[in-house]
Amino acid sequence: MTQHLPALVTLLAVLLMFGTAFAVGRARGRYGIHAPATSGHPAFERAFRVQMNTLEAALLFLPTLWLAAAYGFAFWAGIAGLAWLAGRIWYALAYLREASRRGAGFALGMLAWVATLLMAVLGLGQAMLAG
Amino acid sequence: MTQHLPALVTLLAVLLMFGTAFAVGRARGRYGIHAPATSGHPAFERAFRVQMNTLEAALLFLPTLWLAAAYGFAFWAGIAGLAWLAGRIWYALAYLREASRRGAGFALGMLAWVATLLMAVLGLGQAMLAG
Amino acid sequence: MTQHLPALVTLLAVLLMFGTAFAVGRARGRYGIHAPATSGHPAFERAFRVQMNTLEAALLFLPTLWLAAAYGFAFWAGIAGLAWLAGRIWYALAYLREASRRGAGFALGMLAWVATLLMAVLGLGQAMLAG
Numbered sequence: 359m360t361q362h363l364p365a366l367v368t369l370l371a372v373l374l375m376f377g378t379a380f381a382v383g384r385a386r387g388r389y390g391i392h393a394p395a396t397s398g399h400p401a402f403e404r405a406f407r408v409q410m411n412t413l414e415a416a417l418l419f420l421p422t423l424w425l426a427a428a429y430g431f432a433f434w435a436g437i438a439g440l441a442w443l444a445g446r447i448w449y450a451l452a453y454l455r456e457a458s459r460r461g462a463g464f465a466l467g468m469l470a471w472v473a474t475l476l477m478a479v480l481g482l483g484q485a486m487l488a489g
Numbered sequence: 490m491t492q493h494l495p496a497l498v499t500l501l502a503v504l505l506m507f508g509t510a511f512a513v514g515r516a517r518g519r520y521g522i523h524a525p526a527t528s529g530h531p532a533f534e535r536a537f538r539v540q541m542n543t544l545e546a547a548l549l550f551l552p553t554l555w556l557a558a559a560y561g562f563a564f565w566a567g568i569a570g571l572a573w574l575a576g577r578i579w580y581a582l583a584y585l586r587e588a589s590r591r592g593a594g595f596a597l598g599m600l601a602w603v604a605t606l607l608m609a610v611l612g613l614g615q616a617m618l619a620g
Numbered sequence: 621m622t623q624h625l626p627a628l629v630t631l632l633a634v635l636l637m638f639g640t641a642f643a644v645g646r647a648r649g650r651y652g653i654h655a656p657a658t659s660g661h662p663a664f665e666r667a668f669r670v671q672m673n674t675l676e677a678a679l680l681f682l683p684t685l686w687l688a689a690a691y692g693f694a695f696w697a698g699i700a701g702l703a704w705l706a707g708r709i710w711y712a713l714a715y716l717r718e719a720s721r722r723g724a725g726f727a728l729g730m731l732a733w734v735a736t737l738l739m740a741v742l743g744l745g746q747a748m749l750a751g
Contacts, residue, residue: 362617365556369609372552379545393588394531394538400656407656413548414641417675420552421634421682425627457655478631486624493748496687500740503683510676524719525662525669544679551683 363436364427370443371416378409378450401454408453415446415467422474429481435474442470494567495558501574502547509540509581532585539584546577546598553605560612566605573601625698626689632705633678640671640712663716670715677708677729684736691743697736704732 382405385391389399396406419442426435445466453460513536516522520530527537550573557566576597584591644667647653651661658668681704688697707728715722 362613365559365609365613366617368552369556369606369613372549372606375545375549379549393591394534396538403656407658409545413545414637414671414675416548417678418634418637418641421630425631428627460655475631475634478627482624482627482631486628493744496690496740496744497748499683500687500737500744503680503737506676506680510680524722525665527669540676544676547679 360433360436361427364423364432364439367423367436367439367443368420371420371439371446374443374446374450375409375412375416378405378412381405381450381454382409404453404457407457408450411453412446412450415471419467419471419474422471422478426474426477426481429478429485431477431481435477438470438473438477442467442474445470491564491567492558495554495563495570498554498567498570498574499551502551502570502577505574505577505581506540506543506547509536509543512536512581512585513540535584535588538588539581542584543577543581546602550598550602550605553602553609557605557608557612560609560616562608562612566608569601569604569608573598573605576601622695622698623689626685626694626701629685629698629701629705630682633682633701633708636705636708636712637671637674637678640667640674643667643712643716644671666715666719669719670712673715674708674712677733681729681733681736684733684740688736688739688743691740691747693739693743697739700732700735700739704729704736707732 382402385399385402385405386393389402391398391402397403419439423435423439423442426432426438445463445468447463449460449463449467452463513533516530516533516536517524520533522529522533528534550570554566554570554573557563557569576594576599578594580591580594580598583594644664647661647664647667648655651664653660653664659665681701685697685701685704688694688700707725707730709725711722711725711729714725
């Protein structure tokens, strides 16, 4: 089962991205912000920033998750991935309520990303030194 | 040839993303919207939203496409991928003309994404239960 | 070592994306642009556009890099990837100073992307013809 953990984390990350897109669509309806506008109400703008920041974070995270997994850390990268998901869900829910509350979840996501980054660097470094 | 279908779909998805970026560049020139501005004319703003939404959709789609392919559904995920491409091209062309016409292509892309998502969930679920 | 080059390029591309996000955060502080706002000072807007354009470029580049690597061009795709990194770092540093200077680095990144795209097309085409 170990080797499936990064796949499970990826699937949940995709659902998280979808959830943040869904929150933007709902905010469009609720506050009457018609596409292509991306501003006009603070709550809509928060939802939009949550979505954008989640996409940005996933673009940093998914490659390091899979590099770490490919270079010998599938299990630990998967565990870091679960922490990343927890941090990013916390960030999204807190930011949707109030911009100032987004720090803690963001920091947890960041720490988990750094963990996968270090695993990728370590695994790739070892593989390159080994030829 | 079956196992190459997700690769072909990925290549075409990249070209679609490039096409939507190209449309933004052309709209910058045509309507005199100088970078870093991202607003100033409705047609430019539609082109910009088409690009952003295409990137968002690709970030949801490419991971589920490859998870489905990796867990036993390369052919059917590839077929769903062709439908996704059709929906997203339709969406882009319609939205560039008029924001209100973007629904049908968006819905087709969404359905095709859900198909790859279900394949990924099913394939991963079976693999995890099998150990 | 050849087969690790695309992995190394991917890791460096992730660090580049992180660097451009970091520059946005620093510009938020320096120019007092509080989230969720994404405008308000030209230097902040340039940093924001650099980040967005880097994400867009990485979304075009990483799939073609890995398709080229998977279909027999790991070494040359890795070399093109180093050129892509050079172009995108040049682009970012130049654009952060002045919007009009972003052309040359952008062009180098684009050329390197086209190189990986052609390798992916060639490799996939050969594989599909071979059955």
